């Protein structure tokens with residue numbers, strides 16, 4: 022039941038309130054919290070608010086087409102589900118509900134290496150594209166097995182998270198001594214790499230102790246060759262925020278980048294993703310698609326990110342809110358709200374196609390810089 026005294030939720034934010042009312046406090050704080058003072062969590066939202074739209078008129082918007090392709094797969098909208106660990110914390114069906122919801126809209130789901138359901142079960146419930154998110158485990162043999170299993174299950178891309186050599190200092194998790202309940206596990210991992218997850222310790226997050234033990238912080242550019250040599254899937258890097266790293270990734274032939282600060286959960290004080298996006302887009306110069314996540318809460322947010330050069334945006338917490346409020350139907354409604362709001366925003370700003378979303382549609386300093394670049398260097402098939 023999503024119905025409240027006020028009726029069915031009409032916004033993504035209303036799903037947050039429903040989720041908060043339904044989840045145990047510690048789980049809510051794990052989902053909602055960020056690192057340190059949470060200035061980057063707030064910064065992601067504020068960066069969207071600062072950008073205003075420059076609507077154009079008299080531009081026949083009787084049909085707005087949201088369909089596109091992402092990494093070669095046709096999708097119903099330029100949206101996707103960001104990788105998040107342990108969806109069973111949000112609802113009993115966990116990732117099965119998530120991929121069913123995403124499949125209804127034909128959008129990709131990035132399944133976390135710390136998913137609470139097996140890749141095979143998730144694939145059996147999916148109708149949209151699945152990508153697999155990886156952390157760089159010390160146990161490279163486990164990583165290799167996980168990649169093979171995902172390939173066999175039909176996954177379409179790998180997403181290596183590069184902003185997490187260790188977990189950020191998440192004070193809410195520490196305060197609640199956050200740990201997983203006994204029935205939630207990481208069934209895709211060898212039991213040897215699942216230690217600490219269920220152990221409560223006051224003043225400390227079990228996930229942080231788990232990450233310290235099993236994620237290898239020595240990950241460097243040269244390691245990417247190892248991963249590429251072991252898969253035929255496209256490789257996307259998640260967690261890039263600077264032009265320097267974006268240029269280097271593009272030079273190395275990376276297949277996609279996600280501009281992300283992990284939803285403000287890693288480095289407190291890191292740039293907002295919307296502030297970092299134009300520099301990354303410029304540095305990549307069309308060599309690979311650029312995606313964005315962090316703070317996307319409405320269709321106008323999606324429009325703004327696309328206008329600054331993102332090919333698609335990924336949603337984190339909003340999907341968990343939908344799952345927590347009403348399982349698969351809740352996640353589906355959250356994605357549908359964002360898609361419908363994007364369509365409204367396109368119609369009302371005079372943009373009948375995704376290709377018409379360019380920096381000219383935005384009023385902000387960054388967009389002005391991007392507009393000047395575009396005049397120096399005419400945009401060629403950016404999308």
Ligand SMILES: Cc1cc2nc3c(=O)[nH]c(=O)nc-3n(C[C@H](O)[C@H](O)[C@H](O)COP(=O)(O)O)c2cc1C
Pocket residue numbers: 051052053065103104105106133134135154182259281282283284285286314315316317335336337338339
């Ligand atoms: C509860 C939770 C768990 C997450 N787990 C992972 C993960 O396992 N791997 C990863 O790369 N990112 C993880 N993220 C980060 C998301 O992929 C994404 O970057 C972030 O949530 C986007 O910001 P948003 O929540 O504001 O949409 C997680 C985020 C949340 C909220």
Ligand SMILES: CCCCC(=O)C(=O)O
Pocket residue numbers: 105106135188228229231232283286
């Ligand atoms: C050990 C990783 C936990 C999942 C994660 O990345 C997050 O909570 O943000």
